[in-house]
Amino acid sequence: MALVRARRRRSSGLRLAAVGAVVVVLFAANVLLGSYTVTIPDVFRILGGADIPGASFIVMENKLPRSVIGVLVGVCFGLAGAVFQTMLRNPLASPDIIGISYGASASAVTAIVLFGAAGAAVSLSALVGAMVVAAAIYLISRRGGVAGYRLILVGIGFAAVLHALVNFLITRTDLRTASEALLWLNGSLNSSNWDRAAVLVAALVVLLPAAAVLSRSLQGLVLGDDAAAGLGLRVEASRLGLMSTAVALAAVATAAAGPVASVAFLSGPIARRLLGNRPSLVMAALVGAGIVLGADFIAANLIPGASLPVGVVTGALGAPFLLWLLATANRSGQGG
Template sequence: MKSQRVLRAPGGLSFRLDVRALAVVVLLLLVALTGSVLLIGTGDFPIPAGDVLRTLVGGGKPGQEFIVTELRLPRVLVGLLVGASLGLGGALFQSVSRNPLGSPDVLGLNQGATAGALVVIVLFSGSATQVALGALAGGLVTGAAIHLLAWRQGVHGYRLVLVGIGVSAIMTAVNGFLLTKADMVDAARAVVWMTGSLNGRDWDQVRPLFALCAVLVPLVLGNARGLRMMEMGDDVSSALGVRVERVRLLLMVSAVLLTAGATAAAGPVGFVALTAPQLARRLSRSPGPSLVPSMVMGAALLIVADWASQRLFGADQLPVGVVTGVLGGAYLLWLLVTERRAGRI
């Protein structure tokens, strides 16, 4: 059975449908939605899945409606949006750099966003909104610095990764310095934020992140064809009519914004951007960047990780960033061993 089919539309138009990738996306959507319902029902006041669904469509009891719509639904929506943003951002970085290690975790974008948040927390004792804006600004500045330092008649994949590792080390040192200058209250607040968590997230985090995704996701998917061409090399893609540097810059800026926005909403949730694109590509067996599967995989990973942490350790006891960090770290070690055996590093 072929994994791809060509569909023809009236007027002579045709497009290629990857059946396996579509099946993977549908399956991951079901996992993400099922996990979301279970996560909404998990907590100090458990709610059966059937009651959660009835409440979501407006047929729940008043107490359940308050718990679901005001307390737990925003948290789940933030988890879905953060996971999708990190999955898509990681897929873009890995495709542009043509390197499975080219993710925000390795390139230092998370550390840069953390530095921006720590500046606001430690030096200005800012509010939650100001901390989010500081994280967004830190991510953007770090992304711009990495691009400028890696630029040399274009951005080469391994040079981008190496520069990112160096910037990551610098920003980690800056973050450590900021923590040593903080008082006990601000230091405790900073450490909690640096862990990466969905605890306490509400509609104030949902709306701006949803607006950011509503703008960037169609923009990225609209340039997916150019990104697929670029994976064959700059010369080949230029010969096929792709404006390589323009598309690369546009997609890198989009990836930085997605990563910084996700970090601003939930803190630096580790390794989702690294693992989601790789798992999505392995499941779909797609030769291209697998943008939509990566996005859905990121959402499913984060929701399942948060549900597992609550089921195993109780509500609000273990931040989701700890779970993704442990799982992602193990995956990174496996990826390094695999790449070394293949002779690519």
């Protein structure tokens, strides 16, 4: 038994290292390649303080902060999705499906359309909106203890209402403001800068240790509420702590880059399959970073002379993955 566990840990470590290497390669591709290519020696010279006309500005003010924020946003969404999906034991329980991302979107669009907000004000509005909607979903679904299916259904209801609100606000404003709102709603890394990266790093300094500590209780919640309580776990307190951390992760990522579609939804299930159906927050974070970096590289280079929002590419991945997830669940006798 000990030998089997050792082999499993070694296999998991190798797979984590492989996915981490893919993330590093994608990060390098985003910095080095594209419409303006930079050589590896030049990148190291720029990082060392050398001033190369043209290249220094593009690397330090565009490519590098964009790639850094891509990694951070992917980590946040990947962790948030994995926490929700594992805690509620349902692959549909991701922030972009159960209404939390819609709360951020509705709040941000309201700020843009009604108050003419821009920049940091939009990000702050998105952060507040995600927190408020998450609290409302939790309070409404907690009667008799938060059951996974009830929280998901309440969240989907909130998502429908908030989606309708966003559509109404966009139809009632002028064309310029509507285009700004739609650009934000698609999720984009085009306006990345070092200030946003610093905010994300500061948030992760607090949230990553919290997620690591709470992941111990997450392992108990996977067994079910009764089994977790039998093990001495404070079920409601643990669930509230995990939800708060996951909501904060999704909220800060949405505030930085907009509601990048499907990243939280995709990361957890892909991470589980890579590890033989075992949940792993570290793998989910790496997968999330890889998805965002890969999608952003495609979005930036798919159409010459234009840079698409990264959410357009990740959103296109979400629908077929959902269909595949449902099909495989039905084949294994787990379909609804």
